[in-house]
Amino acid sequence: MIESSKYKKEEKSQYWISRYHDVRKQSEKICEPLQTEDYVVQPVVDVSPPKWHLGHTTWFFETFILMPNQPNYQVFDPQYNFVFNSYYETIGARVIRTDRGNLSRPSVAEIYNYRQYVDEKMSEFLQSDYFKPEHIELLELGLNHEQQHQELLVTDIKYILGHNPLFPVYRDNSLKKTAITSDIKMLKFPEGVYEIGFEGNGFCFDNELGRHKVYLNEFEIADRPVTNGEYLEFMNSGGYDDFKYWHAEGWDWVKNTKAQSPLYWHNIDGNWMIYTLEGLKNIDLDDLLCHINFYEAAAFAAWKGMRLPTEEEWEVAFDQLNWGKRWEWTNSAYLPYPDYKRAAGAVGEYNGKFMINQMVLRGASEATPEGHSRNTYRNFFPTNLQWQFTGIRLAK
Secondary structure, eight states: OHHHHHHHHHHHHHHHHHHHHHHHHHHHHHHTTOOGGGGTOOOSTTOOOHHHHHHHHHHHHIIIIIHHHSTTOOOSOTTHHHHHOOSOGGGOOOOOGGGGGGOOOSOHHHHHHHHHHHHHHHHHHHTSTTOOGGGHHHHHHHHHHHHHHHHHHHHHHHHHHHTSTTOOOSOTTOSOOOOOOSOOOEEEEOSEEEEESOOSSSOOOGGGOOOEEEEEOOEEEESSOOBHHHHHHHHHTTGGGOGGGSOHHHHHHHHHHTOOSOTTEEEETTEEEEEETTEEEEOOTTSBOOSOOHHHHHHHHHHTTOBOOOHHHHHHHGGGSOOSSSEEEEEEEOOOOTTOOOOSSGGGGSSGGGOSSOEEEEEOOTTSOTTOOOTTOOEEEOTTOOOSOEEOOOBO
16 A cells, blocks of 8 residues: 555656646747847837746746745745746735846846756655645646746737837747638527536636626627638728727727727738738738737627627637637626635735736637636736737627
């Protein structure tokens, strides 16, 4: 019995070591095509430099797992807590978000050394007797946290390179194609009481918990998201020039930014071009629309005489939908589910503190890491942001 228990413990340890290093290597793989200078750029406040992502995700494991649980653990650099803490008030002072691009030091090489140091210490910890079953939940959170940052790495790298006047190629064939050839079909669902929220085994974030019943009126939802060609019809009809399709705040955004198209679209000599991770290309009208904010999504839906689905409608219909290539704006504010409980300590700051002035997105995107999507996943962003891989699904 003792030998059997030991074997099971070693087997579980090897599973988590392998899982840990697989996730960590993927972050570095995303950064392989970058030049050193690309790691440091922060064009706008919402975009973090790639090297900051690499440091912050490493800081998470050092701060939340190694420091409290590994006796006599020596931090790599005491200053890194100030540099790589993102928003955890419980943990202490930090570099303000707008200044992440000013961090010429630590260097890119030093951050990779930091990752190697923490990865070695995590391997030692996961093989030691200090690694207990009660640590697994936090370890899984850390791995899923890093996967979130992998998606942010892709979106931030695209913004950095997409605002370089040379429109450099990140990587050929970097993402899967999403061409659509079929017309939109509206799927009908009857009124009734439905259940939403996470249930079962496996990982989820705390904002997915609290499975509960919702009453929905009869509704229709599109079987697929909107394409570039369909959105171009809205643009050509003067959609950005007619206030009646826009929320008041959205119309203010149009006037203040002089917006006339989605992010990364460029009208060059009367021809619409789009910046992709493969460089500047002609618009593919059959490709799924991407990089629009909530204002644009709602305005397009109004122009079509429809609306955006609620997150409840989306989750009820998900198994009949073509989804997973674009995060889809819903018409639902990001609020806690019934019985939502905010965890104690710094981990409790992960989701709950952001449940205000944000809208829910559902689905996943082509930048989402493999195995990191669920029908209950509740992503969320402010209404004005375009830089994420966001699209539109219609409802009525």
